[in-house]
Amino acid sequence: MTSSTTPMTEGIPAIGSPEFAADPQGHYAWLREHAPIAQTKIDYGPVSQPIWVLARYEDCRAMLTDPRLPRSPGGGSALAAGLPEHVRMVSEESLIMKDGTQHKRLRALVAKPFTPKVIERLGERVRALATHRLDALAGQDVLDLRQEYALPIPFTVIADMVGVGEADRARFQLGVTAMLSNFEGTRQDWDAKIRDLTELVRELVARKRAEPADDILTGLIQAEEDGDRLSEDELVAMVFTLIVAGYETTFNLITNAVVTLLDHPDDLARLREAPEDTALWRSAVDEVVRFAGPVGGTKPATSVEDITWYGQTVPAGATVIPLLGSANRDPAAFDEPDRFDITRTPNHHLGFGHGPHFCLGSNLARMEARVAVQVLLARHPAISLAVPRDELAFEPMPLWTRYRQLPVRLG
Structure with a gap:
């Protein structure tokens, strides 16, 4: 993709449209220069919504702590209005969509399982899963690394964390796949799968109440802060939040990391030669998040009063x-922002957000990506693309950088 400016004489294209997806960084550069606050629309499945977008780093960062821009004023999200009831419930009960004291309450109840020390203890489990997957793939000439390696590792981790037993994993995977599919297939089929996933999570909650286990769902059920506990709807919503934050973001981050490193062979060689340099590897993962992170924007906020940026009033x-993908390439915030630099310091990217909604699963995503790529490079140092680079295509997901496939030769 080019970073050159793209003329937009006919107005700003919809976020996620083919025109925008063909050159997002070009559009971001144009917006930062000519329209740092702009009105366009976003299409998400059956919902088409007019939106305002912010393109510059400082504006995006400030917005994420601005009380005039809550996510759910009055308890509802604008983009959830056209969704089925069971989907709207898990969206609006999620801590991602809560503000102020409601958000603080939920975050306090769920934060303990996500401390850096707890996440690092999962490292050996991730290493074992990565090794097992590569054992299973041994001997294959060409494979889809996204589907056969990047995806199964975080799926197994999140299923373990939630406490999904083997008997329920196929059903769980069907629902999770539908949830992350951007409404592919028929609307009725999608609704049925999401409804079944919701019912499965409620069944899991009931089982864990009756028979507590050593997993995060049991921990969430038992979590208490000043005598307060999560309701059943909040527990169900939290599992859906875990799926997005701990699974969807992570397998795409692993995929994007491999593509980005293959695009930058000198950095790839440096990491391959320093498998024990944890600081360098952590820096490299953060640079992937900045340079080619899977998440290009946060959940939408709603202005509760007129707000003026650059003489333009948002009603x-x-x-x-906030366009995080644009903010992370803003030359006002980063030296040579279009250069991939695994030693970049400081690296104050917004790939995991900022402020009260800073991603709760950021430590988990970073660790899984780091370990998965470390194991892959140690086992297959000669890994290469199995197709020309320009044949790698993105999925049509607005504000996501998600490859459809990653065909590779392990070497």
């Missing part, structure tokens, strides 16, 4: 999204 009630 009360408008939906506003």
